Amino acid sequence: MQATLQKTPLYDNHTSLDARIVEFGGWAMPVQYDGILAEYKQTRTHTALFDISHMGEFIMEGDCVEIGLDRLVTSAIADMPIKSCRYGAMLNEQGGVLDDLIVFRIEKEKWFIVVNASTTEKDAQHIQKHLKPGTTFQDVSLKTGKIDIQGPLAREVLSPLAPGIEKLNFYTFDHFDLLGQHVLISRTGYTGELGYEIYFPWEHTPELWQKLLEHKHVKPAGLGARDLLRLEVGYSLYGHELDENTSVLESGLNRFIDFKKNFFGKESLLKQKESGLKRKLIGFIADSRRSPRQGHKIYSESQDEIGEVTSGSFSPHLQKGIGLGFVLTEEGIRDKKIFFGNDKNKIPAIITPKIFYKNGSLKD
């Protein structure tokens, strides 16, 4: 492991659990403990903990329109109720995605923003460059540990430790007393299951990790399981389905874009809408256990190359390979037969909606 990689406050906890550590976005992160499929199953049937301390967090103060925050994100935020969260994207002028993020409205004029790990620095620069001079902006990424507790039993596990969390609705948050700290907990996640994300003081995060692991229904899960869980529910991953060179419209995040307001990239998006999109993001299911992989080509039924896979894996839920990828717009028709693979080996699949697992505990 390179000495230059950043370590989360839970790094020693992971190594003591014999986790396999990999580089992710400049961080040394656990990819698996007991095995990706076991951790996947633990999350779908019981509850798992994920160390997500690598992600970035910013705090801003002021009226969102006046300070320029509103213009930086695609989703409507000015109408957000206090203590709610909203997903959105930050775009460049071409309509490509600088990052996807979640905005939390802490007070009428206080905002908490959670961004991806590998983009934290770039995001902080971009935001500060475009905020009204003098606006309060704090990067609290390295003060904020983060543990996601995800799975159908997450509420049962967490509520005795943080009474009141059982009242949180999907995509809302509040502050709770937890192990002597007063912390932000949101009912959000990246797995398609009921779950919470806990923002905890960096140096105290190991205490929370240990305490939660004492519960008989809780086990740790790594980035491998997290990637599989998110893929089954069709969530985009930055660097795969979203990047600076891909229009947010091609990535299919339309419902997180408020065209009634002004935001960076809007003009380009309007032009793209008018002239029509060249590519679109699709979901597809293999007719076998074979897995698509990022970088595989996508072919039409007549075996012409029509696109590329951005994410792919074996779906334990469907017992088949599943994937996301970009194809030429006119080819991206539901139920259409395609192939994925390379020149040598083309594996049959069918285009489907971008969700492969629908009956999760997400909104229980």
Place this chain on the structure above:
Amino acid sequence: MEIIDHYLYTKEHEWINIEENQGTIGISEYAQSSLGDITFVELPAADDEFDQAAQFASVESVKAASDIYSPMSGKIIEVNEDLVEEPELINKSAYENGWIAKIKLADLSETEDLMTADDYRKFLESIV
């Protein structure tokens, strides 16, 4: 990491168990552990013939795909059909129930190119 004493090994982490002029082939405990959960095995067909070190099967795990090379030249006698529905047998039992194929060996002198269990143990120590 478990290594079976009387098997022979390749640098690509395949093993072969030779009984007279027949060899049973699989991947090592180290290989299955590195690959993680195996979700698909592409098996050769009966009667297919392969040269030593030719790709003759592939496995896919949740993380990656990996080619499997034949430790010796020969003709496929039998493949492990159980792996079609239960590819995880390789994870559970890399040296026994997770065998991939049996071949009729074409040239027994090819064993000279393979590692003994002791050689393989040293090889693993050198790469881990």
